[in-house]
Amino acid sequence: MPPASDSPAMTPAEHFSPASATIAVVTYNRSGLLTRLLESIARMDPKPGHVVIVDNASTDDTADVVEAHRDLVGTEIVYRRLDTNTGGSGGFSEGTRIAYELGSEWIWLMDDDVEVLPDGLAKMGKWAPRFKSIQGRRYDYDGSEFYWQYRIAEPLGIPIPFAPSGFDASGYKEMNSGCFEGMFIHRDIVQQIGLPDPRFFIYWDDQTYGWLASRLTTSVIVDEFVLRRTREIKQWDMGIRHMNASSDAYRYYIMRNRAYIKHYYRTLGVYNPILFGLGTALTFAKELVRLLFVERKVRGTSNLFRGLRDGGRISRDALWRPMTPLEA
Structure with a gap:
């Protein structure tokens, strides 16, 4: 501290x-x-x-x-x-x-x-x-x-x-x-x-x-x-917190961008494939709950699957690098 x-x-x-x-x-x-x-x-x-x-x-x-x-x-x-x-x-x-x-x-x-x-x-x-x-x-x-x-x-x-x-x-x-x-x-x-x-x-x-x-x-x-x-x-309204409505674009990027987090985790040596995969599954499940209970619809799941697909391509990119420090 x-x-x-x-x-x-x-x-x-x-x-x-x-x-x-x-x-x-x-x-x-x-x-x-x-x-x-x-x-x-x-x-x-x-x-x-x-x-x-x-x-x-x-x-x-x-x-x-x-x-x-x-x-x-x-x-x-x-x-x-x-x-x-x-x-x-x-x-x-x-x-x-x-x-x-x-x-x-x-x-x-x-x-x-x-x-x-x-x-x-x-x-x-x-x-x-x-x-x-x-x-x-x-x-x-x-x-x-x-x-x-x-x-x-x-x-x-x-x-x-x-x-x-x-x-x-x-x-x-x-x-x-x-x-x-x-x-x-x-x-x-x-x-x-x-x-x-x-x-x-x-x-x-x-x-x-x-x-x-x-x-x-x-x-x-x-x-x-x-x-x-x-x-x-x-x-x-869930009491201590709220769950907001989303959009198809958000659903896509929520899943796709897990790949960028994975890259940062790998770079910094904290990546555990089993636990991180569980986090991704929980994220997917949360977005299904959001669709059903906040937006009250079932259409939109295709964007979650598209995000997962494109995220898989990003996670396999061997040329990916994190953001670099700035000059003082």
């Missing part, structure tokens, strides 16, 4: 400068949601040094929305429109790269369907002197506390769905995962593990990135509400 501070007399304010942080947002054809996010950033106190917006080749008025908010946000906006839709994975990879090249000490990653609470950065900065990979808490669309699966069963490569939700007096819990809906990560960790892997396109990318970070530093989720989700998603 890293020490709480270098000296008992030091305070968080002496260690963390809000201007050293960059919010990196990925958006795609959701200018209305992006507007809400930018308006929430305008209300922040303190504000980050930069806001990076990566536009995944939107065809709506996203560019106009960004321009309309340049003078309203109160901090510098860096807008990057990609030529093609690279998915969330590609967008966060590009957003992290831009933030890193801006010299940002801290990079706060988020989707366009959240808004930042006014004191969100102050709350995250409070923990910055102690940790280098931090996840804050979120309110759901309806104002309830959103439960995020912060622990993964490493041999299986899947989240633990009912990891304890409560916090003790320390105000944090160690995690070995990550979520790009609010990941707050230090440039030192980004430098060592490289950029988020754009090959995932969507799904498992943030879990894998957070897992890689946790192998280098003590990663934590802190008992601080810093974001609020602004998009309502059809859900199945």
Whole structure:
């Protein structure tokens, strides 16, 4: 466990400068949601040094929305429109790269369907002197506390769905995962593990990135509400957590991208074929449950099988290499 501070007399304010942080947002054809996010950033106190917006080749008025908010946000906006839709994975990879090249000490990653609470950065900065990979808490669309699966069963490569939700007096819990809906990560960790892997396109990318970070530093989720989700998603209420509705594209990538996790596991020497295969089978079963109980349909299973098929080809690629560290 890293020490709480270098000296008992030091305070968080002496260690963390809000201007050293960059919010990196990925958006795609959701200018209305992006507007809400930018308006929430305008209300922040303190504000980050930069806001990076990566536009995944939107065809709506996203560019106009960004321009309309340049003078309203109160901090510098860096807008990057990609030529093609690279998915969330590609967008966060590009957003992290831009933030890193801006010299940002801290990079706060988020989707366009959240808004930042006014004191969100102050709350995250409070923990910055102690940790280098931090996840804050979120309110759901309806104002309830959103439960995020912060622990993964490493041999299986899947989240633990009912990891304890409560916090003790320390105000944090160690995690070995990550979520790009609010990941707050230090440039030192980004430098060592490289950029988020754009090959995932969507799904498992943030879990894998957070897992890689946790192998280098003590990663934590802190008992601080810093974001609020602004998009309502059809859900199945399971008590401590919810199961969201999905899509055919998600079903495909959920299964295909198991192959990328397998490659990372092999590279880092933690791959157990039996246990990882069990994790894949459990993932497949969970997606069947999602179809039946959340979306209430049976069509869509073909996308799971296609993902497994294409994942098999990826896992046999002898030329595959992980993302490389960045130059300091």
